[in-house]
Amino acid sequence: MSLSGIGVSPGIAVGPVRRVTRVRLSEPIPASPRAVFKALDVVAADLERRAESADIDVARDVLSAQAMIARDPALVEAIGARLLDDIEYPDVRPDIADAFAGFKEALASLGGYFAERVADLDEIGDRLLAVLSGKAEEELTLDAPSIVVAEDLTPADTAALDLNFARALVVGEGGPTSHTAIVARGLGIPAIVGCDGIMDLADGTVIMVDGREGTVIVDPTEGEVQARETREASLRARAASVVGPGRLADRTPVTLLANAGNAQDAVAAAAVGAEGIGLFRTELLFLDRRDEPTVDEQVELYRSVFEAMAGRRVVVRTLDAGSDKPVPFINAIHEENPALGVRGWRLTRTADGVLNRQLDAIALASREVNVDVWVMAPMIDIPSEAAEFAHRARERGLRRVGVMVETPAAAILADKVLAEVDFASLGTNDLTQYVMAADRLDSRLSDLTSSWHPAVLRTIKMAASGAEGLGRPIGVCGEAAANPQMAAVLVGLGVSSLSMAPSALSEVRGYLAQVDLATCIRAAEQVLAVSSADEAEGIAYDLLGS
Ligand code: PEP
Ligand code: MG
Secondary structure, eight states: EEEEEEEEOOEEEEEEEEEOOOOOOOOOOBOOOHHHHHHHHHHHHHHHHHHHOOOHHHHHHHHHHOOOOOOOOOHHHHHHHHHSSOOBBBBOOOHHHHHHHHHHHHHHHHHHOOOOHHHHHHHHHHHHHHHHOOOOOOOOOOOOEEEEESSOOOOOHTTTTOTTTTTEEEESOOTTTSHHHHHHHHHHHOOEETEEEEEEEETTTTEEEEETTTTEEEOHHHHHHHHHHHHHHHHHHHHOOOSOOBBTTTTOOEEEEESSSSHHHHHHHHHHOOOOEEEEEGGHHHHHOOOOOOHHHHHHHHHHHHTTTTTTEEEOOOEOOBBBBBOOTTSSSOOOOOOSOOOOOGGGOHHHHHHEEEEHHHHHHHHSSSEEEEEEEEOOOOOHHHHHHHHHHHHTTTTEEEEEEOOOHHHHHHHHHHSSSSSSEHHHHHHHHHHOOOOTTOGGGHHHHOTSHHHHHHHHHHHHHHHHHHHHOOOOOSGGGGGGHHHHHHHHHHEEEEEEEEHHHHHHHHHHHHSSSSHHHHHHHHHHHHHSSHHHHHHHHHOOOO
């Protein structure tokens, strides 16, 4: 028997299931306001303690953020507004739920990264009730090698994992950007999320987890284990065996760059031999800010990334606030349709000075470090926007100026848009969303948001041809670049650089080293001719191999 989900951290693991179940608090919980605040303090202190002792950076960050939420005076105030009298309430669950609900709504309405914090609030609420009821949450203690299985794992659960024993993680809920996925990748153990039916397995059942494919095999045979382990080992060996700049088998260069949001990512990129940063997502520095960071603060942050990449290229993307990345001090107005609203470059309509100050900061930081700084603007739609951005950047001495091609309009008119700038980078995440008219964050539409759709591939081809006609380089910095077969197809479509998460780089480099340009071009021609994403992906795998 086998189950399937989304593989989010590659690797093969075999072991007995160890289920983690949550305490269900179905009984009334009597308490006074004083007891509730005391319990909230206990929860915050516990989270702080766990944050301090967490071995994994990402778990430490999540736990500290949760502790901060638990100590937020606004949360205390919201609870105080519901539990007014200093008496023993017969059941505090509804009032606590109400207080948390108001808080959650406010976060959810901000969307994107903020909406993801809603899960953290749920966890804090559960912990608060557990402390009040005297029922301790089950601590995840492992005393033998196991595969940890849960409906969902909280960051606190994952931070407490004993790495000597946790061989893999499989959860029933969650998507590729869930905490489980992020933490598992950080730990380097196989993980699968969104695995339906996983909680039906009894403790002790032996399973094999293939974190690359997203498959769980129940009671695997020795032959099944061996076959998957051999395949995984050869994929890893191929990735490790190729070093140096990206090249196809016939020595055609393909520049391999990494995506980064901060200096830590840039250090990880340097460690895997990235030829530079192909997408520095600067908005990550702005997301939790209530006020605009000063030029000096920005200079410091940009410099830290430049220093990690000294001597190499860093493509800095100007602020892509809005849509799934709202920034409180900029995106204050409610939009019916934020993905089609004022985001990216369009912010110059409502917050023009922010972009100018950011360009000032990038220019200043670029003079302080020996680094090849390129700048590009997100959500450029029409040639006049590209021209205006180029003017502002060049005026500040920034010499390599480009645009992201993320809208069908920019791809269709690529020959005109690129005439205004030096280079372009295809943001295939948004380009796919806009070509397919399907929200990239809506998991119900995940079949429509695959970049393998021929409509997306033809749009990429159109943009690449526009760039080629002008002799301008065009790259890809969306998730598509991290899939080895897709990377080869993109090269066949005319793309000359690929930028991806640092963790994906070695594998893409190893894969490209075994295909030649003629094969990439043949694969590109064939995927352009089919009518579905499945056909395109199937053809690419058949022709290019895995
Ligand atoms: C993209 O849209 O492909 C992209 C790289 O930008 P982001 O994912 O940050 O929107
Ligand atoms: Mg984008």
